Amino acid sequence: MxxxxxxxxxxxxxxxxxxxxxxxxxxxxxxxxxxxxxxxxxxxxxxxxxxxxxxxxxxxxxxxxxxxxxxxxxxxxxxxxxxxxxxxxxxxxxxxxxxxxxxxxxxxxxxxxxxxxxxxxxxxxxxxxxxxxxxxxxxxxxxLNINHVHTTGNSLMNLESYLDEYDFKNLEKIRKEFKYVYSINSAVTSFAHFALGKTHLVYSCCDQPWDVAAGILIAKEAGATVSTPDNQAVDLFNPKVIASSSKDLHEKVIELLKK
Structure with a gap:
């Protein structure tokens, strides 16, 4: 091939x-x-x-x-x-x-x-x-090379979600730690902006493979850390995804979600 x-x-x-x-x-x-x-x-x-x-x-x-x-x-x-x-x-x-x-x-x-x-x-x-x-x-x-940001206080988080009860609970756990949280209502665009260095973390709770498939690979290959909210490998057919610009930032968010 x-x-x-x-x-x-x-x-x-x-x-x-x-x-x-x-x-x-x-x-x-x-x-x-x-x-x-x-x-x-x-x-x-x-x-x-x-x-x-x-x-x-x-x-x-x-x-x-x-x-x-x-x-x-x-x-x-x-x-x-x-x-x-x-x-x-x-x-x-x-x-x-x-x-x-x-x-x-x-x-x-x-x-x-x-x-x-x-x-x-x-x-x-x-x-x-x-x-x-x-x-x-x-x-x-x-x-592309991800702009590594290591703390939540200096980070811009992009949230893409239908805001069901699960998402609301997780958002409540982490939102106060970030200086800015915003959403643009397009998971694909969000991953692109993240890879371009415009944001520092994407939290995508969209539930379909076409929302995240390309973004996951592009983010990883640009140097991002990518996992599910419980720090497991992403399943394309059940894709709750966190992509972070640094391992330190990723670990911080994962710990917040465990609380």
């Missing part, structure tokens, strides 16, 4: 879909449907998905694809395949349909349930982040 060739094609596909969303962006808002109490979808989500899925199949029609808008793909049996894609064609739909520019897409290739290459595209920032396992993370082909 030529990973460099595949990531180059994945980036091209990601940009094609992201530019489609950007070209159809409307600051006055966009018509949408509600998939659930916490999830919206627009026509553009589906069009971006069509772009990505059709072009990924050109890389290999043997690789299965899990994509947010394709309900038929939401099947954990896909984990039995050696290779499969995880796709979010437009993460931050609520922002997009509200005329807010914080949205992104992500494409990740998984081998034996481990992400081996991934990319994220931020259309309005004109930034493509990508990573190949054990080869580092890059933004527009410039190598």
């Amino acid at each position: 030529n990973k460099n060739k595949i990531i180059k094609k994945a980036i091209e596909i990601s940009q094609n879909a992201g530019d489609h969303a950007k070209n159809n962006f409307c600051e006055d808002g966009y018509k949408y449907e509600s998939k659930s109490q916490t999830q919206d979808v627009t026509k553009i989500d589906k069009e971006c998905e069509d772009i990505i899925l059709s072009e990924l199949k050109e890389i290999s029609d043997e690789f299965k694809i899990i994509s947010e808008e394709d309900i038929n793909s939401h099947n954990q049996e896909i984990k039995e395949n050696e290779y499969y894609w995880i796709v979010d064609p437009l993460d931050g739909t609520t922002n997009f349909r509200s005329g807010i520019k914080n949205f992104a897409n992500q494409i990740a290739l998984v081998q034996n349930n481990n992400v081996i290459l991934a990319c994220i595209y931020l259309p309005f920032e004109n930034k493509v982040l990508h990573a190949i396992e054990n080869e580092g993370s890059y933004c527009n082909n410039s190598k």
Whole structure:
């Protein structure tokens, strides 16, 4: 497998879909449907998905694809395949349909349930982040290195959550320790901003693999410490994730959550 060739094609596909969303962006808002109490979808989500899925199949029609808008793909049996894609064609739909520019897409290739290459595209920032396992993370082909911050008092935390009871309890345990806590309603964008050094910790309580698959690899390859809130390896299909800019900061947050 030529990973460099595949990531180059994945980036091209990601940009094609992201530019489609950007070209159809409307600051006055966009018509949408509600998939659930916490999830919206627009026509553009589906069009971006069509772009990505059709072009990924050109890389290999043997690789299965899990994509947010394709309900038929939401099947954990896909984990039995050696290779499969995880796709979010437009993460931050609520922002997009509200005329807010914080949205992104992500494409990740998984081998034996481990992400081996991934990319994220931020259309309005004109930034493509990508990573190949054990080869580092890059933004527009410039190598990324996490800005290591070691204490909570100097840290900016990004929270992405539907704020259920579990999340509220954990947030209450750690929020007072951080100087700033904010949310931009797009887990994919949050991981990108973290890898770019704009924030120092991401606490993602989103519950789907397409929210975090690419971000986890890009964060790790940029030098971050990544685990679940109870300091275990992340399960892509049950992805509560903390990504920290330093081991010291990570250990501090894990200890706070144990209380």
